[in-house]
Structure formats: structure tokens, C-alpha cells
Amino acid sequence: MTSPTTADDVYRTVMTVDPPTPRTPFDEASRQYLFGEVWNRPGLGIRDRRFVTLACVAAADAVTPIDQHVYAALRSGDLTIEQMNEVTLHFAVYCGWPKASALEQTVRKQWNRLHAERGQEAPAWPTLTVEDLGPADREERIRGGQEEFRTVNVIPAPPPDSPYFYAGILNFVFGHVWRRDGLSRRERRLVTIPCVGASDAVGPIFSHVGSALESGDVTYEEMQEIILHFSAYYGIAKGEALHEAARRWRAGQP
Amino acid sequence: MTSPTTADDVYRTVMTVDPPTPRTPFDEASRQYLFGEVWNRPGLGIRDRRFVTLACVAAADAVTPIDQHVYAALRSGDLTIEQMNEVTLHFAVYCGWPKASALEQTVRKQWNRLHAERGQEAPAWPTLTVEDLGPADREERIRGGQEEFRTVNVIPAPPPDSPYFYAGILNFVFGHVWRRDGLSRRERRLVTIPCVGASDAVGPIFSHVGSALESGDVTYEEMQEIILHFSAYYGIAKGEALHEAARRWRAGQP
Amino acid sequence: MTSPTTADDVYRTVMTVDPPTPRTPFDEASRQYLFGEVWNRPGLGIRDRRFVTLACVAAADAVTPIDQHVYAALRSGDLTIEQMNEVTLHFAVYCGWPKASALEQTVRKQWNRLHAERGQEAPAWPTLTVEDLGPADREERIRGGQEEFRTVNVIPAPPPDSPYFYAGILNFVFGHVWRRDGLSRRERRLVTIPCVGASDAVGPIFSHVGSALESGDVTYEEMQEIILHFSAYYGIAKGEALHEAARRWRAGQP
Numbered sequence: 001m002t003s004p005t006t007a008d009d010v011y012r013t014v015m016t017v018d019p020p021t022p023r024t025p026f027d028e029a030s031r032q033y034l035f036g037e038v039w040n041r042p043g044l045g046i047r048d049r050r051f052v053t054l055a056c057v058a059a060a061d062a063v064t065p066i067d068q069h070v071y072a073a074l075r076s077g078d079l080t081i082e083q084m085n086e087v088t089l090h091f092a093v094y095c096g097w098p099k100a101s102a103l104e105q106t107v108r109k110q111w112n113r114l115h116a117e118r119g120q121e122a123p124a125w126p127t128l129t130v131e132d133l134g135p136a137d138r139e140e141r142i143r144g145g146q147e148e149f150r151t152v153n154v155i156p157a158p159p160p161d162s163p164y165f166y167a168g169i170l171n172f173v174f175g176h177v178w179r180r181d182g183l184s185r186r187e188r189r190l191v192t193i194p195c196v197g198a199s200d201a202v203g204p205i206f207s208h209v210g211s212a213l214e215s216g217d218v219t220y221e222e223m224q225e226i227i228l229h230f231s232a233y234y235g236i237a238k239g240e241a242l243h244e245a246a247r248r249w250r251a252g253q254p
Numbered sequence: 255m256t257s258p259t260t261a262d263d264v265y266r267t268v269m270t271v272d273p274p275t276p277r278t279p280f281d282e283a284s285r286q287y288l289f290g291e292v293w294n295r296p297g298l299g300i301r302d303r304r305f306v307t308l309a310c311v312a313a314a315d316a317v318t319p320i321d322q323h324v325y326a327a328l329r330s331g332d333l334t335i336e337q338m339n340e341v342t343l344h345f346a347v348y349c350g351w352p353k354a355s356a357l358e359q360t361v362r363k364q365w366n367r368l369h370a371e372r373g374q375e376a377p378a379w380p381t382l383t384v385e386d387l388g389p390a391d392r393e394e395r396i397r398g399g400q401e402e403f404r405t406v407n408v409i410p411a412p413p414p415d416s417p418y419f420y421a422g423i424l425n426f427v428f429g430h431v432w433r434r435d436g437l438s439r440r441e442r443r444l445v446t447i448p449c450v451g452a453s454d455a456v457g458p459i460f461s462h463v464g465s466a467l468e469s470g471d472v473t474y475e476e477m478q479e480i481i482l483h484f485s486a487y488y489g490i491a492k493g494e495a496l497h498e499a500a501r502r503w504r505a506g507q508p
Numbered sequence: 509m510t511s512p513t514t515a516d517d518v519y520r521t522v523m524t525v526d527p528p529t530p531r532t533p534f535d536e537a538s539r540q541y542l543f544g545e546v547w548n549r550p551g552l553g554i555r556d557r558r559f560v561t562l563a564c565v566a567a568a569d570a571v572t573p574i575d576q577h578v579y580a581a582l583r584s585g586d587l588t589i590e591q592m593n594e595v596t597l598h599f600a601v602y603c604g605w606p607k608a609s610a611l612e613q614t615v616r617k618q619w620n621r622l623h624a625e626r627g628q629e630a631p632a633w634p635t636l637t638v639e640d641l642g643p644a645d646r647e648e649r650i651r652g653g654q655e656e657f658r659t660v661n662v663i664p665a666p667p668p669d670s671p672y673f674y675a676g677i678l679n680f681v682f683g684h685v686w687r688r689d690g691l692s693r694r695e696r697r698l699v700t701i702p703c704v705g706a707s708d709a710v711g712p713i714f715s716h717v718g719s720a721l722e723s724g725d726v727t728y729e730e731m732q733e734i735i736l737h738f739s740a741y742y743g744i745a746k747g748e749a750l751h752e753a754a755r756r757w758r759a760g761q762p
Contacts, residue, residue: 025549025736026751030744033541041533060745061454061708064752089417096350097427098455104418105457125415130392132417133425138384161379163343163386163434164358171387172426173351180417200315200569201352203359228533235743236538237568243534244572277633279597279688280612282640284605287680295671315569316606318613454708482671489604490681491707497672498711 007036014039014046015068016075038232044225047078051190052226054087056233058103059095059198066103071110081111081125086182087191093177094195134176142166145175152178152185154211186217193223194230197242209245220250261290268293268300269322270329292486298479301332305444306480308341310487312357313349313452320357325364335365335379340436341445347431348449388430396420399429406432406439408465440471447477448484451496463499474504515544522547522554523576524583546740552733555586559698560734562595564741566611567603567706574611579618589619589633594690595699601685602703642684650674653683660686660693662719694725702738705750717753728758 011019011031019035022028039049050073057065073079079087084107092100115122135141146157152174160166178188189212196204212218218226223246231239265273265285273289276282293303304327311319327333333341338361346354369376389395400411406428414420432442443466450458466472472480477500485493519527519539527543530536547557558581565573581587587595592615600608623630643649654665660682668674686696697720704712720726726734731754739747 024751024755025551025732026739026747029545029736030739030747034744037537043533056743057745060743062745062748065745065748085416085418089422092418092422094350094352096348096353096449096453097422098348098450098453098458099350100418100422101455101457104416107416125413128414128417128420130396133392133395133421136390136392138387138390141387142384159379160382162339162358162361163382163436164339164346164354166382167387167430167434168343168346168351168354172430176421176426180421182417195350196352199350199352201355203355204352224533228537231534231538231743233743233745235564235568235739235741235746236542237565237570237573237741238743239534239538240570240573243532246532276636278593278612278615279636279640279690280593280600280608282636283597283680283685284600286641288605291675291680295675297671310604311606314604314606316609319606319609456710478671482676485672485676487604487606489600489602489607489703489707490676491602491704491709491712492604493672493676494709494711497670500670 003036006040007031010035010040014049014072014076016072034232038229041225041228043221044229048190048222049225049229050076050078051087051187052194052229053233054103055091055095055191055194056198056230058091058099059195060234061099061102063102066106067110070103070106071113074107074110074114081107082182083187085125086180089180090177090183090188090191091195093173094192095198134179138171141175142170144179145170145173148174148178151215152211153207154214155207185215189217190226193226193242194234197230197238198234200238200241202241205241206245206248209242210249213246213249220246260294261285264289264294268303268326268330270326288486292483295479295482297475298483300330302444302476303479303483304330304332305341305441306448306483307487308357309345309349309445309448310452310484312345312353313449314488315353315356317356320360321364324357324360325368328361328364328368335361336436337441339379340434343434344431344437344442344445345449347427348446349452388433392425395429396424398433399424399427402428402432405469406465407461408468409461439469443471444480447480447496448488451484451492452488454492454495456495459495460499460502463496464503467500467503474500511544514548515539518543518548522557522580522584524580542740546737549733549736551729552737556698556730557733557737558584558586559595559695560702560737561741562611563599563603563699563702564706564738566599566607567703568742569607569610571610574614575618578611578614579622582618582622589615590690591695593633594688597688598685598691598696598699599703601681602700603706642687646679649683650678652687653678653681656682656686660719660723661715662722663715693723697725698734701734701750702742705738705746706742708746708749710749713749714753714756717750718757721754721757728754 008019014035019031022031053069054073057069074081074084088100088103088107091103112122149157158165158169160170192208193212196208213220213223227239227242227246230242262273268289273285276285307323308327311323328335328338342354342357342361345357366376403411412419412423414424446462447466450462467474467477481493481496481500484496516527522543527539530539561577562581565577582589582592596608596611596615599611620630657665666673666677668678700716701720704716721728721731735747735750735754738750
């Protein structure tokens with residue numbers, strides 16, 4: 001077991017505040033296991049673990065943890081407000097707009113809280129313009145979406161024969177969201193993998209775990225850390241499917 | 255209690271196949287409760303109930319029920335293949351693309367099965383073109399999105415100051431998806447309400463239940479049927495939040 | 509850290525098979541944390557933990573874990589097939605019929621596997637009759653439902669003014685399911701609490717955690733074990749809400 005001091009130190013680094021005194025088995029186990037072990041592991045940095053954690057707590061609709069992790073991600077300086085807002089958009093695509101709505105509101109609230117604590121007024125967010133929306137030309141968007149789909153998924157783009165594939169996947173998800181500035185492709189994978197894990201979607205789980213590895217954006221050892229981290233926050237039961245996807249990818253490797 | 259005969263007849267009408275013999279409390283209770291009571295209730299037609307059910311089984315990642323309900327919706331003629339494909343796109347937005355992926359594949363599979371059973375070859379789906387994507391002009395999309403947001407939600411559009419609101423909500427969700435042909439606004443609400451119910455997103459639950467009622471697209475009595483139907487398919491635990499949203503809307507009525 | 513030997517022994521007892529060799533951080537952590545610590549804790553027996561676990565893995569749509577835990581629950585003799593089938597029905601009510609459908613199929617599969625391993629033919633399940641469905645008299649069902657609601661929730665029954673309350677809650681959930689033989693009220697609580705936890709339904713979380721404690725069916729110390737167990741299987745992120753509900757119940761105690 002990690003020493004309580006270590007767990008508390010890791011808590012302080014990750015959450016950016018002093019750890020409360022544990023009063024129940026849940027408190028004690030989450031301090032020891034989450035902070036003494038999981039966040040403390042080598043193989044995946046704290047900033048990378050923040051993307052995984054943010055996706056997990058947002059997918060879980062966990063009100064207090066969302067507050068705490070958004071605050072900590074911003075206060076630590078690990079994520080800029082622009083990066084945090086990109087996480088919200090990317091998360092919305094993978095876990096649905098309704099769940100993302102709580103994340104969006106939390107980012108506004110914690111951004112204001114952070115500035116209030118510093119005795120500052122939070123700067124207004126910029127009014128976005130059509131420049132933020134990518135190319136206006138629809139053919140160009142679809143071509144871009146096909147190319148991005150291939151790069152991200154390491155398989156050919158789907159046929160443009162259903163609204164889901166055409167207006168959705170090619171035009172918006174890969175034609176726009178994955179091509180936006182603000183997060184790297186590796187960072188978007190760190191958000192996507194827990195989202196597909198939370199969604200129990202077998203096809204996307206195999207495809208996103210496999211392509212993250214295949215592309216080299218995430219090493220096999222890093223993937224194992226992502227899976228363990230996800231399992232702590234979103235449960236061992238769902239972690240199993242991600243773990244199996246990684247195992248099969250490796251088994252298929254020459 | 256409905257007679258077993260009635261429950262079996264309703265099963266046959268809804269599922270378009272003969273009911274299997276119940277052998278467990280689960281079998282028996284689901285036949286009696288789901289078919290003898292829920293689907294058999296007046297106040298919401300079978301076709302309307304199909305939208306609610308499709309969203310529920312897809313949100314639940316329930317492989318066999320997704321197969322059965324997609325098949326039944328198509329075989330009954332209640333939904334055309336174009337409408338079914340619109341349901342998939344709309345569902346993708348509200349429950350995330352990974353969950354929708356299974357629905358998309360199921361629609362293809364059941365479409366082929368249905369034709370195979372009839373000794374026919376399933377016609378290829380049409381190759382979509384940019385005309386399917388709505389206006390190319392980005393200003394026009396955003397303006398359309400703001401207007402649609404107001405109409406659907408019966409509140410002002412959000413500020414264009416985060417990627418979630420601007421590139422997501424205004425540009426795509428309301429600037430494109432809700433404005434597509436193929437499903438009426440009422441039909442899109444029948445998909446959206448179970449999706450937000452499944453997502454546990456408090457803000458969207460209150461907003462979509464309230465605005466469906468406020469707009470007159472769904473009557474209070476119909477909403478109660480939607481909630482009961484949802485609770486049967488997605489569980490009483492989550493049904494509570496939709497029910498509370500309807501109660502509060504009514505309490506706020508003059 | 510618990511010794512690897514202990515974790516392996518607990519695994520053997522719980523899962524009824526020899527533990528595989530851990531090959532990844534996920535394997536290692538789930539062996540050590542789940543079996544070396546969680547299942548190994550005093551304060552809640554292994555049989556009780558099975559109800560919590562079955563609800564968690566079924567809610568998570570975790571295919572392999574559902575297989576393994578259904579098999580282990582039956583093979584250990586901790587649950588009879590009749591009790592297992594009651595768990596499926598109870599789970600269906602709280603997490604919805606579509607998710608329960610996978611559990612139902614798994615029970616059949618593992619029941620057959622268990623008999624096949626013993627060189628036996630699995631006995632056919634009985635064909636259920638209307639006797640299994642409780643009283644036909646509808647007034648009697650509602651009266652029974654109101655009484656059961658009060659006993660389980662330790663608050664007055666809701667008004668019969670919506671289909672959700674009347675046809676759903678009073679007629680079916682409390683008028684039938686909770687009153688069925690086959691599982692005790694305490695056992696039904698062990699299934700219900702993880703279900704409402706998985707559903708993120710704030711009202712039902714407070715009501716079921718609070719009433720389980722209030723009724724004396726579950727002690728505060730047992731509830732802490734249920735929450736820790738749930739958090740391991742369904743994630744710390746969602747565990748937080750159950751934990752908060754228990755904390756508030758205690759704070760409100762005289």
C-alpha cells in the first residue's frame with residue numbers, strides 16, 4: 001500500500017487543493033487507490049490522465065467530481081480555457097450533447113470561481129465567427145472528412161449512403177471536429193477512448209483502441225494505463241471491453 | 255391484469271412476429287406488463303411508441319431488442335427506411351456517435367433480412383450529395399440554428415462564445431439536424447425525450463420535456479404516456495426525472 | 509497491499525474457478541484491488557456482494573463479466589436458479605427491459621453450461637402460468653402497491669394521478685415485483701441500490717439509500733460496503749452520489 005503521505009501529496013498535485021480527511025471506506029479507498037496508486041503510476045503523465053478523467057466524470061454525470069476536475073485542470077494550468085472548451089465539444093460528439101451540457105456549464109462556473117479566488121474578473125469568452133467553423137465548401141468538408149476518417153481510424157471512409165455516415169460522420173465528426181485546432185489528435189484520442197468505453201459501443205471500442213495503437217499516437221503501455229485509469233473512474237465492469245480490445249489488437253500484431 | 259391472449263395479440267401487432275412461450279418471471283412479466291399494458295394503452299399510438307422504444311433500446315445497447323424493434327418498425331411499414339435512417343442520425347446527436355453506430359449497422363442488417371425473407375434483393379441505399387447537407391453558407395446556418403433553437407427550446411439561442419455552443423449546438427444540432435426533412439419536429443421530440451432521459455442530463459431533461467409541452471407538439475397526456483413507456487424500457491429509476499420535469503412544467507402553468 | 513496469495517484465494521472462492529495469470533496493469537490491479545481488497549472486506553458477505561455485482565455488470569453491459577458472475581453465482585450455490593431469475597426481473601424494472609434482456613440470455617446460457625460441465629442435461633424451465641402474476645383484481649394490486657411502496661420507501665405512496673405513478677409504480681413495480689416471492693426485501697435492496705446508482709437518478713438514489721437505512725434492512729456500515737463495492741465495479745465517479753446520499757442520511761439522523 002502506498003503511504004498515506006504519498007496519496008495525500010498526489011491528491012494535492014492533481015486536485016490543486018488540500019485533501020479532506022477520509023471518513024468512510026469509500027473516502028479511504030478512493031484516496032489510497034485513486035491517488036496513492038492510479039494517478040501515481042508512471043507510464044502516463046498527469047496532464048494526459050486529466051483528459052481521461054474529464055471524459056469519465058462527465059460521462060458519469062458526476063456533479064461534484066466534474067466540478068473538482070474542471071477546476072483542477074484549469075487551476076493547475078495543465079489545460080487552457082480554449083483546450084478545456086475543445087474537450088467539451090469533442091466530448092459532446094462522443095457522449096451526446098445533453099451530457100456535454102453539464103460540462104459546458106461547469107467550465108463557465110469554475111472559470112469564474114478561479115478568477116474570483118484570485119480577486120480578478122473572469123474575461124468574457126470571445127464571440128466566435130464563421131471562421132471557427134472550417135471550410136464553407138461542402139465538397140471540401142466531405143473530402144476532408146474522408147481523409148480525416150482514414151487517418152484517425154486507419155480504415156477506409158464509410159460510404160456516403162446514410163445521413164448518419166454522410167451528414168454526421170463525414171461532414172461533422174471527421175469533416176469538422178477532429179480537424180479543429182486546439183487539441184492534438186493524441187489529445188482527442190485521450191478523450192475519445194474513455195467516451196467509447198463509457199458508451200459500451202463494441203464496434204467503436206475496437207476501432208478507437210485499435211487505431212490509437214496502430215497509428216502510434218498511443219503506445220501499448222500507455223493504452224494499458226488509460227484502461228486502468230478509466231476502470232478506476234468508470235468501473236472495472238466497463239474497463240473489461242477496452243482491455244479486451246487492446247489484447248486483441250496485440251494478438252493480431254506480427 | 256390484461257389477459258394473456260391480449261398481451262400476445264399486442265405482441266404480434268407490435269413485433270410483427272409470433273410471441274415465444276414465456277418461461278421465466280422476466281419473460282412472463284415483460285409480456286404482461288410491456289405488451290398487455292404499456293403498448294396496449296390509449297393516449298399514444300403504436301407508431302409514436304416506436305420512436306420512444308427505438309431510442310430506449312439503442313441507448314441501452316441492447317443487441318437483441320435493437321434487432322427486433324428495428325425489424326418490426328420497418329416490417330410493419332410504420333417507418334420507411336429514410337425515416338429509420340433519420341432516427342439514427344438524430345439519436346447519434348443525443349446519445350453520441352458510438353452508440354448510434356450499432357443502430358446504423360442494425361438498420362442495414364434488418365433491411366437486408368426483411369428483403370431476404372421476401373425473396374427480394376434489398377435496394378442499395380442512395381449515394382447522398384452535398385444537397386443533403388443543408389445550406390453551404392455558414393452565416394445562414396448559424397442564423398437558421400438560432401431560429402431553430404428558439405423554436406424547439408422555446409427560449410433564446412445561447413451566445414456564440416464556446417465551440418460547444420457555436421460549432422456544435424448552433425451550427426450542427428439546430429443549424430442542421432433538427433432542420434432536416436424526413437422527420438417532423440414532433441417525431442424528433444419523440445426520439446429526443448428518451449435520449450435526454452437516458453443521458454440523465456438534468457438541464458436538457460427539463461428543457462426538452464418543458465418545450466415539447468410548451469410548444470404544443472406533445473400534450474400533457476401524451477407526455478405522461480411517453481414517460482411511462484420510457485420507464486418500462488429504460489427503467490423506473492431514470493423515468494423519475496422525466497416525470498418530475500413534466501410535473502414541474504404543469505405546476506408552473508397558469 | 510494484500511498478498512497475491514490472498515487475492516488469488518478470494519478470486520477462487522468468488523469466481524469458483526482458478527485465477528488466470530495477470531498480464532497487464534488492468535489484470536494486476538483488478539486482481540489486487542477487487543479480490544485482494546474489496547471482496548475480501550468484512551462487513552458484507554460474499555453472497556450479498558453477488559447481488560451488488562450482478563446489478564453492476566448487467567447495468568454496464570459488460571459481456572464477459574456478466575457471463576462470469578452469473579456462472580459463479582449459480583455454481584457456488586449462493587443463488588438458486590429461481591433467485592437468479594428473480595434478480596433478472598427486478599433488474600429489468602430498475603435498469604430497463606432491454607439491458608435485462610442480455611442478463612436473461614446469459615442466465616440461460618450459463619445454466620446450460622453448468623449442467624453440461626457436470627455431464628447433465630439442464631432441466632427445462634417451467635412454463636409459467638397466470639398464477640405467477642399475482643392478484644388479478646386490479647384494486648387489490650393498487651392497494652398492495654400503495655402498502656408496499658410505504659414499506660419499501662418509508663414515505664407515503666404517490667398520488668394515482670399519472671400513468672408513471674399508477675400503471676407503473678403502484679400497479680407493477682410495487683403492486684407486483686417487490687411483492688413477489690423468491691427474493692427477500694433486503695435482497696431486492698441489494699439489487700436496487702446499484703441500479704439507481706448506475707442510473708444517476710438523484711431522487712431515487714436518495715430515496716433508496718435513505719429508505720434502506722431507515723428501514724433497518726441495511727446498516728450504515730453495510731451501506732458503506734455496498735457503496736465501495738459498487739464504486740469498484742461501476743466507478744468512483746458514480747459512487748460519489750451514493751456516498752453523498754448515505755452521508756446526508758446520517759447527518760439528518762437524530
